[in-house]
Amino acid sequence: MWNLSFISEEDFYNHVQLTIDKYGEKLQSFDLKRFNKNIVDPIKLIFDKSVYRSSWEQIISNEIFRQRDKSNNNDIGYFHQTIFKYIEHCRVPNNGEQGGWDVIFENPNGITMPDGSRVSRVYVEMKNKHNTMNSASSGKTFIKMQNQLLQDDDCACFLVEAIAKNSQNIKWEPKVDGQKMGHKYIRRVSLDQFYSLVTGQRDAFYNMCMVLPEVINKAVSELDSSTIPNDTVFDEIRDISAQQNYDSEDLSIAMAIYLLGFSSYLGFE
Known part of the structure; x- marks a missing residue:
């Protein structure tokens, strides 16, 4: 039984669907190139991992979410207004x-x-x-x-x-x-x-x-399965880290993170 008397179930469903459609390209998968389009801050990511006692995978996932989320306010504004x-x-x-x-x-x-x-x-x-x-x-x-x-x-x-x-x-x-x-x-x-x-x-x-x-x-x-994000950022970072000559896997991943922002910097080149 539909519990809202001020809007029909069909209208409300359509409005929710249109709001989700506004997410558009933000539902596209993130690869490393897209992830680093606006160069990320490696120092911040490394601080965040240590201070929040998180894993590299979770930190990368959080950064992807942040990048998706920063442009979503307008989409939610559409929901509230329309x-x-x-x-x-x-x-x-x-x-x-x-x-x-x-x-x-x-x-x-x-x-x-x-x-x-x-x-x-x-x-x-x-x-x-x-x-x-x-x-x-x-x-x-x-x-x-x-x-x-x-x-x-x-x-x-x-x-x-x-x-x-x-x-x-x-x-x-x-x-x-x-x-x-x-x-x-x-x-x-x-x-x-x-x-x-x-x-x-x-x-x-x-x-x-x-x-x-x-x-x-x-x-x-009811969304098409192609709209479900399949993010590959962490896998690509891990592949880069495997090419680093460090005893510690953690430091190897840290170096791969550093290279996102500092690949042309002195000592990193």
Whole structure:
């Protein structure tokens, strides 16, 4: 039985599948050439292995994961933002359209604010984490919201954070040109609170989280087997280490790691 009333099972599955598709080339296998495309730091890898008391294979695996993961935030941002196009009264404009807002929530019956007042529309700027905006970016976003309020006196503007410090729907008061600014209709809202407002269900975000793992697993199980990474980096490093004339296998692998970054350096050439 499907437990989400605000989005159909088919729409949710398709949305998860499209998010996985965004991973694209990041699912491609890593060989040594790809691994060292942006030259890795051998010193860091050697420190990490010793300090974390890990194996060479695990350290290499961790570095591959890091390289894959560093560009995944945009993919997860797609998941957080685009899901709202399936939810009643919400739309997700194309990039640069309708003021460049990430989500627009519009309800002809009115949207109740925390102070009891009502507006017809909420314009949303969405961020993955609460600490991803510097002061200049915060100021620019606040001014954009301020301008929207001047153009539309029946709206509110939300900075919605997927990973907020707390569950919250509070007045946003950033510093703009060194001065603290604020307006009751410019608000800083955690993702769970936005789900609650949009769906009318207090635990809507929680319920989504509860069905998500199973849906992801189903979508991944239906992927073509060619999309399953077969990383060969450690095997290639071990082959290089076998050519080194050291008594210790550990030092031989360390030398192979050194050569990733220092092959032209004095003494290594």
